[in-house]
Amino acid sequence: MSRRPYIAANWKMNKTAAEADEFLDAFLPTQSAGGPEGVICPTYLALARVAERCAGTPVGSAAQNMHFEDSGAFTGEVSAPMLLDLGVDAVILGHSERRQLFGETDEALARKVRRAIEAGLQPILCVGETEAERRSNDTDAVLSHQVLTDLAEVHDADLAKVVIAYEPIWAIGTGLTATPEQAQESIQFIRNLLRGRDTAVADRVRILYGGSVKPANAAELLALPDVDGALVGGAALDPDDFGAIVAAAPAE
Numbered sequence: 001m002s003r004r005p006y007i008a009a010n011w012k013m014n015k016t017a018a019e020a021d022e023f024l025d026a027f028l029p030t031q032s033a034g035g036p037e038g039v040i041c042p043t044y045l046a047l048a049r050v051a052e053r054c055a056g057t058p059v060g061s062a063a064q065n066m067h068f069e070d071s072g073a074f075t076g077e078v079s080a081p082m083l084l085d086l087g088v089d090a091v092i093l094g095h096s097e098r099r100q101l102f103g104e105t106d107e108a109l110a111r112k113v114r115r116a117i118e119a120g121l122q123p124i125l126c127v128g129e130t131e132a133e134r135r136s137n138d139t140d141a142v143l144s145h146q147v148l149t150d151l152a153e154v155h156d157a158d159l160a161k162v163v164i165a166y167e168p169i170w171a172i173g174t175g176l177t178a179t180p181e182q183a184q185e186s187i188q189f190i191r192n193l194l195r196g197r198d199t200a201v202a203d204r205v206r207i208l209y210g211g212s213v214k215p216a217n218a219a220e221l222l223a224l225p226d227v228d229g230a231l232v233g234g235a236a237l238d239p240d241d242f243g244a245i246v247a248a249a250p251a252e
């Protein structure tokens, strides 16, 4: 089953709109149609600029979070229709920093994933275990709970619209990368969970690895049979490094 590689740049709380422009000036000319699907996820404040500049290019844009309601008294939040209005293509949901630092719950995520799909935004759902959970052999139980709860409100027919990012929390921003065996094993486990929902769709869902991906380790990780791309943080702040990671993705 061939799945088009998906490589996302998660800028987190980095880059002003002017700095996003500088990145795109260097990065966009290097991208051509037919390669992996590349997506830039800037802060909300640079999102309009990135969406506008990426329109008509092979590169897409994504938000780093959204609310499940369309409007209302939710100070500090943004909604799916607001993102669509800017021409945004996708939205990261459930990044471990949102879960750990800002109290994101699986129950809210189930509603967010459903709302994103209904609205026509591609959800990039992040899941992953802590170091303590891995040490106590709870990785499978944690992944199973997150994947099954967060996707509970998605119809089987829509599952292939979700991109899942497996990001072991102990590998995010730490310089520690999961070994190829660990990445393949956990991502295969997630695909098997989806198989429990719908066998045919499980082979179409793209599942990414995230956690200290860099030009030096990207090719090895991206070549793994169940790894369909990468969610890149630190190394995605530099257009040359991110370009090298995109270039390391195998052809579909």
Ligand code: PGA
Binding pocket: 010, 167, 171, 172, 173, 174, 175, 210, 211, 212, 213, 231, 232, 233, 234, 235
């Ligand atoms: P990192 O971040 O590449 O800096 O480890 C990945 C992520 O948090 O998405």
